[in-house]
Amino acid sequence: MSGPARMRVTGLGMIAPGVDRPDRALGPRPVPAPGWFRVADALPGRGYRRLPAGCLYLLAAARAAAIDTGASFTGTPADRRAAMVGTNNAGAALIEEFDRTIIDLGAAELSPAHVPYMAMSMFAARLAPEHRLRGFDLTTNSPAVAGLDALQSAARALAAGRASVVLAGAVEEPPSPAQRSSTPTAFAPADIGAAILVCEPEDAPVDGATVHGYCATHSAFVPGPDHVRTVLAALWRELVHDGPPPRHIDAVLDDSAIGAAVAAGLPEHARGGGITAVPAASGGGCLTPVRRVVGRLAAPDGRGERTAVVAASAHGHLSVTLVTPAGDPGRRPLPVHTPTTSTTTKGHRP
Amino acid sequence: MTSGSDGRRPVLTGLGAVSCLGAGVGPYWNALLAGGAAPREVDLPHLNMRATRMYRVPGAAVPEHPRRHAGVPLGAVPRMAVAAALEALDDAGIAGPDRADVAVVMGSEMGNASVQEERRGAGGAGRPRWTPLAVAGAAVGTAIGSRRGNIGVGNACSAGGYALGIASDLIRSGEASVVLVGAADGVTRVGMGGFDRLGAADPQRCRPFARDRAGTMFGDGAAMVVLESTTHARRRGARAYAELAGVAWSCDARHPTAPDPDAAQLVRAMREALADAGLRPDQVGCVLPHATGTALNDAVESRALRQVFGPGTDRLPLFALKAMIGHTSAAAGIFACLTAALVVSRARIPANAPLEQDPDCAVWLPLEGPLRLERPAVLANTCAFGGNNSSFALTGPGGTT
CATH class of the missing domain: 3.40.47.10 (Thiolase/Chalcone synthase)
Structure with a gap:
């Protein structure tokens, strides 16, 4: 069985309450103050004001990430640009609003401009016309891990030659007041905003962009808490099979039985390194783990520690992203890549 | 292959x-x-x-x-x-x-x-x-x-x-x-x-x-x-229905709900799926189109098929699955894949539901059947809000074409 694909990260963008730069992504996670996100500042220009908040966060994070990467993103042909974004709750409030409107007033009263967002994949879909992404525009949605799954699927798609550059990350939006009051433990302020990484194949020529570091994501499923220890051990072994283990672990876990079992199983993989526990809400928002990845990659001068960001859902999903900052002295040499597809059209293009 | x-x-x-x-x-x-x-x-x-x-x-x-x-x-x-x-x-x-x-x-x-x-x-x-x-x-x-x-x-x-x-x-x-x-x-x-x-x-x-x-x-x-x-x-000695020989994705990057009238990206997805599978268009014996029944989508997809298959479109049987099971939304692509696997393995194409065909949709929808699958490669399309397209090609197991 082959290990997970790795990718190079050349751009970072992060928008969240109290966070407007990637290097602040590891900072405090305040309760959002009204007006914390100013559209006119983040997205100057026309055509944005009527978009759902999640769309705006995502567009702002992607714009910042693309600027961070520079010409190697904008110079990539549209057919070779793509997006892979995770979300769990971005459309939660809108879906409730739509249903209330249908029940109380009828479907004829729905806003035709907003109604496409009944599909949560439409949040990421808004990136495509904005950045002329014609490779693909894909949404992942597994609870809690969809953001890390987006990084994993982006790396795999890059390795398969489906694109040359992918905007990968996560977006979440606040729930409605009714949803928050009916499910008080399901949402956390940290799961509001968007995080985007500009990702390229690990072995593609570097085209002038700053390299923040490298990511590889592996995932597994735990059919119950009793299985966590063996599943986690196998996953860890496959993730670091050809390189040094991480020096630090960021554990984004809720208080479910699965979350507790993962927390209990991590120390044996820390090998003396530190573990940072990052409490997660039970509702399965997927932004916080990606936020940790961004923060680890944004360390000054690429001198951050090699870190494993772990996320698990109460439902059984388990994903780990191994983050290797560009300046990490222990970064292993590039692996020999064995192509597994011999297509005429999907090879990397300049 | x-x-x-x-x-x-x-x-x-x-x-x-x-x-x-x-x-x-x-x-x-x-x-x-x-x-x-x-x-x-x-x-x-x-x-x-x-x-x-x-x-x-x-x-x-x-x-x-x-x-x-x-x-x-x-x-x-x-x-x-x-x-x-x-x-x-x-x-x-x-x-x-x-x-x-x-x-x-x-x-x-x-x-x-x-x-x-x-x-x-x-x-x-x-x-x-x-x-x-x-x-x-x-x-x-x-x-x-x-x-x-x-x-x-x-x-x-x-x-x-x-x-x-x-x-x-x-x-x-x-x-x-x-x-x-x-x-x-x-x-x-x-x-x-x-x-x-x-x-x-x-x-x-x-x-x-x-x-x-x-x-x-x-x-x-x-x-x-x-x-x-x-x-x-x-x-493990398993029997295979078909090979998933090629899959390609593309995005119109244009409009939230309407397809690109030129269908450039849908055409690209079909061509890349065929190339990924090592197939020429004339090796395809049946297409399961996305074909939702919406006015613009069906007309655009018809034109896209004609761009990919040329004059051969007139002799290429289409099976419009959604006329029989409805539009199963996210599941539409898997129902298409499952149906294509059955078509490939049984070498039969079910007849289409009766219809008076739109002359703006210049494709062949056999109404009598089942037809024999003459060329054992089947292509299927899916399209979605956001301009997201995918195409995939199935062949007989082992790439028999």
Whole structure:
């Protein structure tokens, strides 16, 4: 069985309450103050004001990430640009609003401009016309891990030659007041905003962009808490099979039985390194783990520690992203890549 | 055929389905040959909209279990997904501890939303508790005892096609040997009302390529297929229905809901899927188009097919599946894949539903049948909101074309 694909990260963008730069992504996670996100500042220009908040966060994070990467993103042909974004709750409030409107007033009263967002994949879909992404525009949605799954699927798609550059990350939006009051433990302020990484194949020529570091994501499923220890051990072994283990672990876990079992199983993989526990809400928002990845990659001068960001859902999903900052002295040499597809059209293009 | 190293070419070895045609792939195929299903009124309260019919799964075909997962009440969608998954694995002959090594890729857009809509619509029962919509994958993973990756895909009506691409890449890269890939979507007031508001819902039935088509009509259901590497299938002596020989994705990057009239990206997806499979257009014996019954989509797809297949389009049989089972949303691509696998393995193409064809849709829809599949490669398309397209090609196992 082959290990997970790795990718190079050349751009970072992060928008969240109290966070407007990637290097602040590891900072405090305040309760959002009204007006914390100013559209006119983040997205100057026309055509944005009527978009759902999640769309705006995502567009702002992607714009910042693309600027961070520079010409190697904008110079990539549209057919070779793509997006892979995770979300769990971005459309939660809108879906409730739509249903209330249908029940109380009828479907004829729905806003035709907003109604496409009944599909949560439409949040990421808004990136495509904005950045002329014609490779693909894909949404992942597994609870809690969809953001890390987006990084994993982006790396795999890059390795398969489906694109040359992918905007990968996560977006979440606040729930409605009714949803928050009916499910008080399901949402956390940290799961509001968007995080985007500009990702390229690990072995593609570097085209002038700053390299923040490298990511590889592996995932597994735990059919119950009793299985966590063996599943986690196998996953860890496959993730670091050809390189040094991480020096630090960021554990984004809720208080479910699965979350507790993962927390209990991590120390044996820390090998003396530190573990940072990052409490997660039970509702399965997927932004916080990606936020940790961004923060680890944004360390000054690429001198951050090699870190494993772990996320698990109460439902059984388990994903780990191994983050290797560009300046990490222990970064292993590039692996020999064995192509597994011999297509005429999907090879990397300049 | 040159799609990847031989041992990692993905083949389909198990199929499972719950649809308006009943539970199980056998009844599904027989009912397609018999002309498919008829839509009926949806019995949800507060359906305050113009189009209120769907191609519904019969009540007896919706399993009662599992009722909950990790504290989340499970509606019909994840329950149907579990039933289809178990059928597919049984069909593939993968049982017991071998299921632990099966990865899951699950497409679903509205997913478990029906649970909250039921409570909201009941009134007076308090506010429904919000839970994530995409829990079908976890329900399937738990039901089969999987310990491999479990990826949820939510690309609206093209989710199934994208799930197939992810599953194919998992196998081609060597990350997985067996992937259970599927999709499920169901009855939701918001989904029906949204399409109704956009003028994209036909109140009578789903009529792809018909002169009087008036939009699409949804169907509920779940479809799952077992995809495994050729080496893995051979090692355990598994029978393969077909090879998933090529998968390609593209995005119009243009409009939230309308397709690009030039269809440039849909054409590219079809051509790249064929190239990925090592196929020429004249080696394709049948196409399962996306064909939703919406006026613009069917006309655009017809033109796209003519760009790819040229004059040969006049002799290329199309099978418009949604006229028989409705538009199964996220599951549409997997139902297309499952149907294509049956067409390839049985070398028969069911006849299309009767229609008076729109002259602006210059494609061949055989109304008599079943036809023999003369060239054993089948191409299928999925398209979605956001301009997301996917195309995939199936051939006989071992790349026989």
